[in-house]
Amino acid sequence: MNAREPIVEVRDLTNRFGEQAVHEHLDLTVYRGEILGVVGGSGTGKSVLLRSIVGLRRPSEGAVRVFGQDLLALPPEQRSQLERRFGVLFQDGALFSSMTVAENIALPLIEHAGLTREDATRLATVKLALVGLSMDTAGKYPASLSGGMTKRAALARALALDPEVLFLDEPTAGLDPISAAAFDQLLLTLRNALGFTVFLVTHDLDTLYTTCDRVAVLSQKRVLVADTLEKVAATDDPWIRDYFHGPRGRAARSSLSI
């Protein structure tokens, strides 16, 4: 696991919206098997970075390589092959509203893994159980789920194909503390067992302290620092100091050391 094989490489990335640049000459590498936490103030382009990596946004300049390949330059068939190795959890879940929760999760299993509908539904309920959703949720439509349930169902869909890289956009936001802690544990268990790589955008300091191997701080339009939590926390930067040594940061750290 420590072979340090890069899974995602972002080189010299610049993203502009009109005149306003969100990223300028941003570099970031995600290695196989690690959980990389991405933090940054609101509006520093964490979600934009995620969208650039998974190929939903064409960068204004620079290159993004996933599994050593440039997604946007690949022919559609190969791109789809590569995208099957991703799992993406969007901020608002992005469950398909015309399908039940079980169908949402079964969709990639039927389309890509070639399972029969029964097998896919069976496996979908397993994934649901994994993320802590009861079986009566399976038949419900996303519109009738609460925010936290939507998030968990979306995670189940992201996990459907047992992806090699998991992109999570604020997975614990809107979850109650107990569910959030269970989520952290689940993420660790699955990562240890399946050895996947996680790109985790989060504001949740507890998640950061419990799960992440490395933390990347987005600030001043680039990755200010990407290293282990201790080293990042020790970095001399006003924002980082406020973030990790503010009242919430201290609380999260002390709860970990207990």
Add this chain to the structure above:
Amino acid sequence: MATEGTPGTASIDLSSGTGRLVVAGDWTLPYYASLHAHMRICCNQVSDHTAVDFTGLGALDTAGASLLADLLGPARVARLAAGTGLAAERAALLQTVGSALAAYCKPARPRRSKGLEDFLARIGAGVESFGKQTLLLLGFVGIVFEALGRNFWRPKHWRVTSLVSHVEQTGLNALPIVALLSFMVGAVVAFLGATVLADFGATIYTVDLVGYAFLREFGVILTAILLAGRTASAFTAQIGSMKAREEIDAIRTLGLDPVELLVLPRVLALLVSLPLLTFIAMMAGVVGGAVVCYATLGITPTMFINLFHEDIHVRQFLVGIAKAPFFAFLIAVIGCMEGFKVAGSAQSVGEHTTSAVVQSIFVVILFDAIAALFYTGMGW
């Protein structure tokens, strides 16, 4: 993980007394179907006391783990101890899947449909929803009138900017398509008249045909149907996506009235633009007729205008345009009401947009038929 693997297998080794379950190969998603088959063969011979040998196990993912959990029973998997040749993180995965599955119970099967019974139930549900729909529409019309009456005397509550913007969107922007369409229909009507009336040697009455048709009926009904498709759907989609994103609730909690803020400007805007567009449509239709009269019958524009002036009274125009405000009100109200009925999903926005267009076209044609009966009765 991306490396080529060996398909997973499960077999029973009977050499050692009670038997031993040998799990080997990759237990991963790509081999799900074959693993499932293996599992079904073995499952009869596996008891709670069967020893399990995991030494040959290759890759394992959640799909494989769930099959193993099925095979061994979730409870057994959850307390699988070390010493089975299983790495700690894999045991953790099995335990996680196992304990998740322990709480598993089959979801209730959906009820099988019964032909005739279902058919009757559908008809009943359809009739019931039609009745409810009508009641809702009447109720919403009441709400709109109430808001109108309340705000009429309070100029501070008039949303002039919103009103003007909606007049532009529903009126000005629709003008080219309304004019073009009416022009073409006018030409078609004139062609029809010229063909049929030629048999009676009365082609001159083509002018009357075009005039009557467009002033009384076609001008207003073409415009209304176009706007039902163009504007009612837009109103539903606008208000519906606001509803889906809880913006309507936000308006309410800010102490504002969504009907006053969203519905009144739209209804009033359509009350302004539909009659104006109707007038344009009438003119464009008559011009279309005139062009065909000149081209095929040799009736010059001057002659056309003279005949038009002699034969067609202003009453025809009034009778036609009088329907426009009613159509405008109905289209706008149905469009807005369907928007408010949207329930938080993209699917629902689509359903209600369709429903708004269908309903408003239906209501426009129904109302036009009633008006025709009324006008005939009155001898207009």
